[in-house]
Amino acid sequence: MSLFTRSNDALNINPPVGNRHLTVGGSDWLWAVCAIYSFSFLVVVGLTYFAKSGERIFHYLFTISLFTGAIAYFAMASDLGIVAVHISDNLSSPGFREIFYPKYINWFVGWTPLVIALGLISGVSWATIAFNVALSWTWVASWLSGAMTATNYKWGFFAYGIVAYFLLAASLFGTGLITAKRLEVHRHYTMLAGWAVFLWLLYPIAYGLDDGGNKITVTDGFVFFGILDVLLVPVLAFGIIVLSSRWDYRKMNLYFTQYGRVAQGPDLVEHEKAAPAPVAADEQTV
Numbered sequence: 001m002s003l004f005t006r007s008n009d010a011l012n013i014n015p016p017v018g019n020r021h022l023t024v025g026g027s028d029w030l031w032a033v034c035a036i037y038s039f040s041f042l043v044v045v046g047l048t049y050f051a052k053s054g055e056r057i058f059h060y061l062f063t064i065s066l067f068t069g070a071i072a073y074f075a076m077a078s079d080l081g082i083v084a085v086h087i088s089d090n091l092s093s094p095g096f097r098e099i100f101y102p103k104y105i106n107w108f109v110g111w112t113p114l115v116i117a118l119g120l121i122s123g124v125s126w127a128t129i130a131f132n133v134a135l136s137w138t139w140v141a142s143w144l145s146g147a148m149t150a151t152n153y154k155w156g157f158f159a160y161g162i163v164a165y166f167l168l169a170a171s172l173f174g175t176g177l178i179t180a181k182r183l184e185v186h187r188h189y190t191m192l193a194g195w196a197v198f199l200w201l202l203y204p205i206a207y208g209l210d211d212g213g214n215k216i217t218v219t220d221g222f223v224f225f226g227i228l229d230v231l232l233v234p235v236l237a238f239g240i241i242v243l244s245s246r247w248d249y250r251k252m253n254l255y256f257t258q259y260g261r262v263a264q265g266p267d268l269v270e271h272e273k274a275a276p277a278p279v280a281a282d283e284q285t286v
Contacts, residue, residue, distance in 0.1 A: 058117055138161075
């Protein structure tokens with residue numbers, strides 16, 4: 001027996017459900033994506049300790065995104081977190097299809113730091129950032145509801161998700177680009193936000209073929225979504241972290257990240273309780 005022989009027993013330990021389910025090859029692919037997320041997570045955590053003090057906000061944000069993605073892909077590669085949903089479309093092989101809800105949990109949690117990061121770069125208000133985050137949540141929640149729906153009413157949820165996406169894209173390129181120009185980071189912001197919005201535009205296609213329309217297999221759907229997820233989160237995370245070293249945090253109104261509740265650095269003056277002055281001894285008369 002070779003020392004390097006390995007086998008993927010995930011589907012034997014956690015048997016698939018339904019007649020349209022994940023294959024061993026699909027599980028192998030998901031393990032590879034899990035490894036990419038896990039490695040990226042460790043690299044970002046390591047870079048956090050080399051970043052300038054007070055300039056780690058983007059490291060913290062993408063640590064959450066990458067950690068969430070690693071956990072989600074671990075679950076999906078293990079064939080866990082599944083629900084069998086009846087296939088309502090007129091296919092040659094009707095039956096039940098595996099729907100993986102960790103995929104949507106990953107988007108719900110993992111996209112939030114990404115949206116916050118883009119908001120911080122552009123310099124928009126906290127209200128706008130909260131609005132954008134809520135739109136991303138609405139988008140993912142709508143699509144999860146559609147994936148769990150067995151009838152053609154799923155496309156209603158799909159449409160609501162599309163509306164949320166376009167509102168998010170309009171906010172990123174509308175208000176976000178205006179404020180980014182004022183901060184003179186519009187070139188970097190346009191590149192980063194454009195990358196995210198472009199990749200997000202491909203998600204409806206993947207969803208329509210996969211969980212929505214059941215036109216491709218579960219494994220093919222994971223290949224499509226896996227490529228999109230890797231290009232979106234790990235690639236964008238490293239892009240923002242690299243570019244952030246060139247930004248003036250004070251000019252970008254990110255100076256609030258440089259000062260905690262307790263001041264740090266050489267300017268810190270520690271006030272220690274003064275020792276009581278010695279009591280002078282009474283003079284002795286000769």
